[in-house]
Amino acid sequence: MTEAKIASKAAPVRFEGVSKLFGKDVIAVDAIDLHVEAGTLVTLLGPSGCGKTTTLRMIAGLEMASSGRILIGERDVTKLPATDRDVSMVFQSYALFPHMSVVENVMYGLTFSGFGKEEARARAQQGLELIGLNGFDKRLPSELSGGQQQRVAVARALVLEPQVLLFDEPLSNLDAKLRRQVREDIRAIQQDLGLTVIYVTHDQEEALAVSDQIVVMRNAAIAQIGTPRQLYDAPNDRFVADFIGEANLIGCQIVAVDGEMATIEIEGYRHHLPARGLGAGAATLAIRPSRIVLGASEGVAARIIKATYVGVRMEYTLEGAFGKVFAVQDNVDEPLEVGTDLRMSFAEKGPVLLPQED
CATH class of the missing domain: 3.40.50.300 (P-loop containing nucleotide triphosphate hydrolases)
Known part of the structure; x- marks a missing residue:
């Protein structure tokens, strides 16, 4: 300048x-x-x-x-x-x-x-x-x-x-x-x-x-x-979550709320995160692609159906009973192969609860 x-x-x-x-x-x-x-x-x-x-x-x-x-x-x-x-x-x-x-x-x-x-x-x-x-x-x-x-x-x-x-x-x-x-x-x-x-x-x-x-x-x-x-x-709703960057939107159940924290469950896998004023019941989980952990010891069963190398990262599409999600990983030297079955979990920070929409 x-x-x-x-x-x-x-x-x-x-x-x-x-x-x-x-x-x-x-x-x-x-x-x-x-x-x-x-x-x-x-x-x-x-x-x-x-x-x-x-x-x-x-x-x-x-x-x-x-x-x-x-x-x-x-x-x-x-x-x-x-x-x-x-x-x-x-x-x-x-x-x-x-x-x-x-x-x-x-x-x-x-x-x-x-x-x-x-x-x-x-x-x-x-x-x-x-x-x-x-x-x-x-x-x-x-x-x-x-x-x-x-x-x-x-x-x-x-x-x-x-x-x-x-x-x-x-x-x-x-x-x-x-x-x-x-x-x-x-x-x-x-x-x-x-x-x-x-x-x-x-x-x-x-x-x-x-x-x-x-x-x-x-x-x-x-x-x-x-x-x-x-x-x-911290998007307010599904529209903002999906419009500001990419977000995976997955249905979940809030099974417990303790103060400002909630426990959610997806196919038996439980995760703790801020409740954002929501009570027990159906909700939507918004997860950025970089916040999905692949190959965890505990998590939701998923299968890799697409793997794409884009130079600085790997991009994966996964499918399970929850639907499809998009995930990214920095490890390009040891890519996961299409057809791999694994457990998918979420980073401690990043997933966000949204109200369930009709």
């Missing part, structure tokens, strides 16, 4: 009972409450059609809320047009002008906002230095890689010194290796400048990697809000 700095006017964002309807019947966002603290990166995560992009566009002023209030800082911006909200947005398509040089693209918003040409150029050069493209100012977008084009789009947004910076699926056009690099760049810039960033993605790994908080959305509403670790280790 360079020494170039752009002033931060980071502001919090608050949604108070905000809804968005398209026509009379289509509810895109349903009465959500949300508080994004100043200087944090919050990701809106969820499947297509869950309302995350509409929520982002309401912050930007590209969609108007049907009801409720949106505040940026202490200012009610619910009815303000996009030009009066002091936010910048980085689009999925980058939206660079192909006939303009890199520096002219970065300058565009500044000149449109009334800055003189010399000051706009100086700020644009500062923005390019910040995102590691110093010396690229005279190139055309077509002469840049996808990752470099994305950085230009970020610089163009940053030089406007917005109170809130918005990202709409910013890495979806990049290959896997480049996505990892650019997301690290975005996170580093956000932390260095103390920016308020709201970031939309459907990629769970991306959300886990960059976020201070993740807002998981489902069916136009918020399913759960938490830090990446909170959502991964």
